[in-house]
Amino acid sequence: MDETYKPIAERDMEEEAASTPKTALLKIKSSGETDGADEKMLPEDIKKVEVVSNDDGKLKEGEKQKNGDAKLNIGEPEKLFVGMDKEELLKYANDPFWVRLRWFLFIGFWTLWAAMLVGAVMIIYAAEKCHPPPPRTWWQEGPLAELPPDTTPAQLNQIDGNIKGLIIPLTEDAYTSIDQDHQVVKLLKQVKEKGTNAIIDLDPAGSHVWFGKSEDVNGPYEDYYIWRPPKTFGADGKPEAPNNWINISNKSSWVYSQKKKQFYYAPTGKPHLNFRNSNVVEEFSKVLKTFLGHGASGVRIRNAPLLLVDPKFENEMSISASTKYDLSQYGFYNHLKTEHLEDLGPLMLTWRNVVKNMTENGPFTAAEELTKLQSYTVNQSLVVDLPLKAHVFDRVDVNYIDNNLNLTFKIDGIEWPLWKANNHNLSRDTLDIVTNLLPGTTLVDANATIDPKLLKIRQMPSIMRGECSIHKLENETVIAYLRVTSGNPGVLVALNPHDKTAVINFTTQIPALSKVEELTVQLYSSSYNETEFMTVNKKVDATKVSVSPKSVLVLSYVPKKSE
Template identity: 55%
Template sequence: MPENKPIDEKTKLQSETYKPISEREMEEEAASRSKTDKSKFKEPDGADERMLSNEDSKVSVNSEIPMKDIKIVMTEKNGDAKVEEEDEKKFGGLSKEELMKFANDPFWVRLRWFLFITFWVLWAAMLFGAIMIIYAAPKCDPPPPRTWWQVGPLAEVKDSISSEKMKSLTNIKGLIISFNDDPYQSVNDSHAVIQLIKDAQEAGKKVIIDLDPSTTNMWFEESQNNNSLYADYYIWKKPKYTGDVREPPNNWKYLNNTSSWVYSPKRNQYYYAPLSAPHLNFRNPAVAEEFAGVVKKFAKLGASGVRVRNAPLLLVDPNFEEETLITNKVGINIGEPGFFVPSKTRDLPDVGSLLFNWNKVVKNVTEGGPLMIDEEISKINSYTVFKNVVVDLPLLVNVFSKPNVTAIVQKLNETFKVDNIKWPLWKENNSSLPSDVVEIVTNLLPGATLVDVNTTTDAAISKIRDSPSIMRGNCDMYSINNDTVFGFIREIAGNPGVLVLLNTANKLATVNINQDIPPLSKLEEVTIQYYSQNYNVTEYKDIGAKKGVTDIPLAPKSVLVLQYVPKKE
């Protein structure tokens, strides 16, 4: 049994008298104290400090922590308070007086000037850079206006035309005049063609001189004598022998069912002469340069362009291979020119490069005049360099003599989209349509027209042709009304569009624009702009009148020109 020790009096007194005070009691006591009149409390007189012990007083008096750096924080628990020391004094910035002490300090003055100048230098540099970027950026320049030979029309004239007649050709922009003599020979001012060029200049007309570069006798004797300078100016080939029989080098034939080769006893060789005259060898750069000199000569005499005759025959196969025979061609006898496929003597692949170089010469010496050829292109690849046709105004002949509208649309789509011919020369001599109908249609399609010298173009159609939609616009073509109506639209952004409707049939036709021409499916109205002489539908002959887009009547073999405002998508 454990020993009972006596209880200390002091311990006993503490255990008997201590009673924990609840938070509620403390809150009530604090509330009661707040209600007490403040006047009952005396100002502190320092007695509390005097009642402190010496040790406590020493801490309070001798502490290095100033009272203003002491923060008393009340805690939520039991109303306790704790004392915190602020780490450091907060910086409140310099006063105006303090700042002014540095205003005239040399260091700060220089720094301010440096920053000021640097800012404006950088600002000016950025402004200059922006200006240079705008200046150096690629420009979206408007396309250049069409040249005189692109606007047209052009007309072929004989050297017998009078100066009075020439002055009366007010609507024709350019005249094509043939020079039938040897162009390589010297020409003086008394020549009839040169006089005609001068008359044309006085009448304000441009002249395109028509030349045949393929033949000349100018250097033939020297070449026949095997002169080293001119030996290769013409096309020479040794003969073939069958036993003792001398024969031409190959089966090339052209005119009158005769060989294209002529034997020269002096040189003991055959020379190539498909046009009954010695043919120049344009694979020799010196010969090609000789014709470039001819172009420059006629430019000095007043010509503004050149048309080349017999362009398909300019080059021949350098290997002199035989032509291929055709065994199933009806109506052609063996040995006749048409019996052979002219792949070795006509439209050779590199003829385009030859014409391309001549075209550059023409452009340089005539201030942008055309280089044309007088035959319709039958093998487009031979006249293409860098995917572009190298001759200007490639000829399109009698397109509207085709049997139906589908054939017309097919031919034109092939020309514009497959062959990449953007601006052809229209020549229509054989058509079942009235001449003014053909004239209207060809004037509003892409390209220039080749007209008879006596043709007078209506001023109204010339005005329509000069519009941006015709000169620069796209061209979409359609076969309408069971292949009897040819329709096409010309349109460029920002300008009214032009719709042309041609009825090729011998009876009245009607067109519903919304249904027949898909790009105009949302069109609501059109404006009458022009019509051919034989258009006889009275209610559609009011120029400038607005009409609906359904059941538009077209008289037989007539054309109607309409204007419309394109609908924005």
């Protein structure tokens, strides 16, 4: 019986496919048990495939899997999460919990943002500022000059206007009354009108003002001076001094008062005030205020090392058993009981504060060279401005000069000393050049003429703010120093104090100049006579520079960084 096929409409096929169970077993027949019509209806690549419905995806019971058959199990497709739609979201939009949560997050975010902003501002405000260093004061710029005691107004007008400060000494008793007609007061006024600054020089140690009253037994001024009873009385009935203290004139520092029948201390010839008495300290503070009120811009103290003495009044000890001095001479003793006592610092600080409070950071300094700087410190800070250095260049000896410069800067730790240089073997302008370009201020003669070219170099940042390194060159016949600060040309100063010309290779003798090929001539002293190097601003070979005898040469250079 012939079999016929009825075409199946495409719509019916789609409906049948849709109604087919989702889990099916595809069985690929290995034998030819069909009539071929199904192969014509299916695509070429899936011919001989029979779909057998089975809910559990397995062969029906009793049906065997033939060799070559393949089974494909199509599982339940996974559902993809596509989020909530608008309607679902709107259910939570006005929910009180979510409203509160949104406000909490909103407020929390801006609170944290504001806190971070405030914190950043506070960190910037509280961070240590990198301020530029303050400019040097007029007394640090210098130079300074000391007027003779008998200076007249006419002589004052002849002083070089480049001198920044004039020291005016008061030779009279500092505790006596002065008025507007006093010569020193007139000089103070004239200096101020001239546009210069005045430093008043005073001696606080000795005074006769209260001495007569202090001689009275048990009087109110008895403790204004230093009194001691005689040690013993000699065979002739003469009183002996309380101890062996003697002054620089090789005389006893003690003077006997017939009225009081005691010795008073007078190392400078005047009765010495007792600065362990706070009333006496205040008396000198009043003196300072008087002169500062009359126009002084600073104060210099004379006899500062002598102001205090040992309260136990013990004898001075000898320095050594040297036969150079005997018991009656000042040089025999170490003067630890009468000079540079350790408690001078607080005393000087009291007066320094008066000066600083009444001036625009005016100087408070001492006339003498302070050999024991620790005695003039409070909390490790030196209370004396411009400590004097008067003997650094006394000898024509490179080692001597080098030792004194290193003592000043490295051992004593003085940042800005006052240089007072005198040496008959070196010209005045040589000493002025050397000291003006060192850290510190130079003390010049009142009739000195200041070289404008030297002052211009002195204003360079490397001189005003730069570091200083000292070098002995050419077998210790030349001493040189470098002044340099970051971002500025360096300055090289070479002094030859000897009698022969020195030819120097700076690149091999000073490590900091090892990479410098050229130097520029800036200045030289009147004793310099090397024609090849006497043209200012001329470039010269750093490996071969001549320095004349007893002269100084100033050169500049561009610092090179070491690799």
